[in-house]
Amino acid sequence: MKRRLVSVLVxxxxxxxxxxxxxxxxVLAVRSSNFPLYGQALGGFRMCxxxxxxxxxxxxxxxxxxxxxxxxxxxxxxxxKPDLILALGSSAARLVKERVRDxxxxxxxxxxxxxxxxxxxxxxxxxxxxxxxxxxxxxxxQFKRIGIIxxxxxxxxxxxxLKEMRQNGEVNLVFAEATSIDQMDKALQDISxxxxxxxxxxxxxxxTAQTASQLILQTLQRGVPLIAISSxxxxxxxxxxxxxxxxxxxxxxxxxxxxxxxxxHADTLPISWSRKVKTAVNLVVAERLKVPVSRSTxxxxxxxxx
Numbered sequence: 001m002k003r004r005l006v007s008v009l010v011x012x013x014x015x016x017x018x019x020x021x022x023x024x025x026x027v028l029a030v031r032s033s034n035f036p037l038y039g040q041a042l043g044g045f046r047m048c049x050x051x052x053x054x055x056x057x058x059x060x061x062x063x064x065x066x067x068x069x070x071x072x073x074x075x076x077x078x079x080x081k082p083d084l085i086l087a088l089g090s091s092a093a094r095l096v097k098e099r100v101r102d103x104x105x106x107x108x109x110x111x112x113x114x115x116x117x118x119x120x121x122x123x124x125x126x127x128x129x130x131x132x133x134x135x136x137x138x139x140x141x142q143f144k145r146i147g148i149i150x151x152x153x154x155x156x157x158x159x160x161x162l163k164e165m166r167q168n169g170e171v172n173l174v175f176a177e178a179t180s181i182d183q184m185d186k187a188l189q190d191i192s193x194x195x196x197x198x199x200x201x202x203x204x205x206x207x208t209a210q211t212a213s214q215l216i217l218q219t220l221q222r223g224v225p226l227i228a229i230s231s232x233x234x235x236x237x238x239x240x241x242x243x244x245x246x247x248x249x250x251x252x253x254x255x256x257x258x259x260x261x262x263x264x265h266a267d268t269l270p271i272s273w274s275r276k277v278k279t280a281v282n283l284v285v286a287e288r289l290k291v292p293v294s295r296s297t298x299x300x301x302x303x304x305x306x
Contacts, residue, residue, distance in 0.1 A: 025055075025261050028082035030096060031062040032089025037246055041088055041109050044250030045257070052258055063092055074099050084260055086253060090116050104266035108253035109246065111202040112155050113271050121266040123252040125244045126202055128273045129161045133171050135242045135279065136227060139297040140197065143225070147174045147195030149187045154203050181211045188218055197225040200233070212236065225289055231303045234280040239291060240301075241281075244274035278302040 029045075031038045042060070049056065059080055064073050077085075077100065085105040087093040093107035094116045107113070107122035136143055150159055166173040174194045176187040184206055191198065198219060200207055207215070207229070216237035219226045228238035256269050280303040286293045298304055 025057070025083040026081065027056050027058045027084045027086055027257065028077065028080055029058060029060045029086045029088060030077065030092040031060065032087075032091035032093075033065075034062055035089070038088045038109060040246035041250035041253070042086075044247035045086060045108070045254045046250075047247075048251035048254040049257070052254070054254075054258055054261070056261070063095065070095065070099075084257055086257065087122075093118055093122065104260050106253050106256045106260065106266065106269075108249045111204065112158075114156065115154050118271070120271060121256060121260075121269040123249050123256070123272045123274065125249065125274060126155070126158060127242060127244060127277055129158055129165065131277065132199060132227075132242055133162075133165065135240075135277075136197065136199065137171075139240065139279075139281075139294065140225070140227075140291065142291075143196040145172045145174055145194060145196045147176070147191040147198045147224070148201065149176045149178050149184065149191060149198070149206065150201055151179050151203055151205050152177055153179065154205055155201050158201060178206050181206055181208060184211055184215065185218075188215070188222075192219075192222045192224050195224060197227055197239070199227045200229045200238075202229050220285070220288070223289060225285070225291055228280075231278070231280040234282050234303065235305055237282065237285055239282055239285050239289065240279065240297075242277050242279050245276035245278050248276040249274055280304070 029042055061077065064070065082103055085096050085100065085103050087096050087105055087107040088109050090110045093110050096105050097118060105121065107118060109125055110116065110118060110122060111125050113122060113124050136146060148162065162173055165171050174191055176191040178184050178187040212233060213236065216226060216233065220237055225239035228234055228241040230243050231241055234241040252272055252275060259269060260266050279301045281293060281297055281301045282305040283293060284305060
């Protein structure tokens with residue numbers, strides 16, 4: 001089976017084509033945890049820095065598990081005297097933002113940056129809503145009513161864009177609110193009869209390891225296909241998934257890093273949506289729910305569950 005990466009807005013900025021002179025600069029990569037997937041983003045960062053002719057040194061450290069160790073960790077970070085910090089994940093980005101104000105930071109692999117008070121200089125794991133909707137339209141055109149359960153305190157940019165699309169008549173979206181995992185059952189019950197599928201959002205307050213298995217079970221029982229935010233959910237029983245290419249997430253961060261090392265201020269740089277995505281599809285679930293899956297959907301998918 002031929003599998004190829006689904007690319008969205010693969011536009012290489014002019015800055016990416018320029019050589020960056022950063023000799024003698026030190027970049028400190030701060031991981032939020034030992035989560036293996038951070039390595040993919042870090043690999044993309046390194047690859048794209050090399051491709052742009054950047055000469056620099058890099059060190060890596062991982063955040064401690066305990067808040068009690070935070071002060072010692074910050075002292076260790078400062079002792080390394082970095083010129084730039086690359087924060088991988090929300091926890092690392094929040095800590096650096098709050099405790100290290102005199103060293104510029106670029107972040108990546110962060111979900112819903114504004115909820116962590118991150119307003120500039122990084123790359124979110126979130127995918128532009130129009131890209132998610134286009135994925136559903138292209139691959140599952142029979143899903144006319146798309147259900148979305150969301151926490152109104154999170155993902156405000158995403159929700160605003162989705163509601164604008166609905167208001168403009170671009171798509172039929174059905175919303176249900178849930179501010180905690182305790183409210184998920186009712187939200188799912190309210191939305192199931194009104195929707196042809198359920199589109200997940202990246203929101204750790206309502207979509208957690210605790211709720212994932214129950215959510216998947218309930219959507220299967222109710223016959224509501226789930227469009228997920230990772231291949232892990234697809235393997236567990238979601239119909240399909242669309243999610244960020246982690247390597248490219250790191251590559252996008254390298255473009256911002258190069259601009260900072262050239263002298264731009266981190267506070268003037270934007271937060272970017274993930275520009276490349278990967279997809280997955282579960283043919284077992286498709287058969288159970290009697291959802292037709294086209295050959296192109298299978299060929300385009302990074303992962304196919306049979």
